[in-house]
Amino acid sequence: MTDTPVAPVGTPAARDDKHLRILSTSDLAGIDIALADVVDTVEGAYRTLYAGHSDNPRKLTVKPQDGHSVSYAMLGRDGSRNVVAIKTSYKHGLDKGRDEQHYYTALTLYDDVTGLPVAMMDCSRIGSLRTPAVSALLARECAAPGSRSALVIGTGTQGRLALPFLLTTLPGLDRLLVFGTHPEGITAVREHLHAHFPDRDVEIVTDLRAAAADADVIVATAGAHTPAAVEADWLKPGALSVLVGHGLAPSTLHRADRVIATSEEQMNVTGTDMADAQGELPAVDTEFPPVIAGVTAGRHHARERIFAYNSGLVVTDIALGHRFAQLALERNLGTEVPLWQ
Structure with missing residues (x-):
């Protein structure tokens, strides 16, 4: 990977200060992108951030006292792409079942060379790809x-692409296990895996403790109501546990030999459910950007039990959103809105 600047995107119709190109869910759904392309784009965003060319301020969070909703606002700048962006995220119904929840997320991109808007897009597909890539x-x-x-x-959304992305970076994996409580979700996991790796299949496990004891890598993506809670003493020596959503007990963090976070600051904001009895989280041993850059080792020895906290950095959304904007504008997808007229 290099930090070569990426050319701005746009079409003559979109490159003015009056119009905004809107890319809908269906616009983005029709764009094919290889998993390796997503991984490379996200990796490049981390490298650029570590090099000091990008900005990723702490996210702003608002949440009502009863916890029925949560909202985030994230501003960032990608220095290799010369793009500034704002991402918003709003989820309602956290006290209800999955089918009753509402979730909206959007990303607005601006070209920091010309000062003109690039596009505003639904960010759900961006997140569904970016997170498993990380x-x-x-x-x-x-x-x-x-x-x-x-x-x-x-x-759910994150669990369905977790295995295809893992096989993209770790092709030597030969046993793929899934624990889930929703039959339609299990079916979707299989469908997504077969779409990318037709010759591979998954084992559906019901004994979570036994499965965790056999796993070299565990990726916990479940929702807040999951019954799953893998404990530290279930893990084999050398296991890597990656927390995206829920499914790992706090002991996997507090008893880990090494703790890595995409952002320690964000872990301290969004990872409070992993705090100990005193409400404390341990300090991380390293953040992930210097690991990607090759400055810090991800692992020191084979038997080290590692806990990794995967919280989204807006610079990865910006990079991947910009990549989708490139592909969309090449196909003249989206709707021009005279927002500033």
Whole structure:
């Protein structure tokens, strides 16, 4: 990977200060992108951030006292792409079942060379790709040498692409395990895996403790209501546990030999459910950007139990959103809105 600047995107119709190109869910759904392309784009964003060319301020969070919703606002700048962006995220119904929840997320990109808007897009597909790509990069850098088995906990949006991305960065995995409680989610996991790796299949596990004891890599993506809670003493020596959503007990963090976070600051904001009895989180041993840059080791020895906290950095959303904007504008997708007229 290099930090070569990426050319701005746009079409003559979109490159003015009156119009905004809107890319809908269906616009983005029709764009094919290889998993390796996503991984490379996300990795490049981390490298640029570590090099000091990008900005990723702490996210702003608002949440009502009863916890029925949560909202985030994230501002960032990608220095290799010369793009500034704002991402918003709003989830309602956290006290309800999955089918009753509402979730909206959007990303607005601006070209920091011309000062003109690039596009505003639904960010749900960006997040559904970016997050498992980061987990796969964490696995590539932090899994024990010769890792052969991976367990994914949860079959929602993040769980469905976790295994295809893991196989993209760790092709030597030969045992793929999934723990889930929703039959339709399990079916979707299989469908996504077969779409990218037609000759591979998954083992559906019901004994979570036994599965966790066999797994070299565990990626926990489940929702807040999951019954899954893998404990530290279930893990084999050398296991890597990656927390995306829920499914790992706090002991996996507090008793880990090494703790890595994509952002310690964000872990302290969004990872409070992993705090100990005193409400404390341990300090991280390293953040992930210097690991990606090759400055810090992801792992020191094969028997080290590692806990990795995967929280989204807006610079990765910006890079991947910009990549989708490039592909969309090449196909003249989207709708021009005279927003500032």
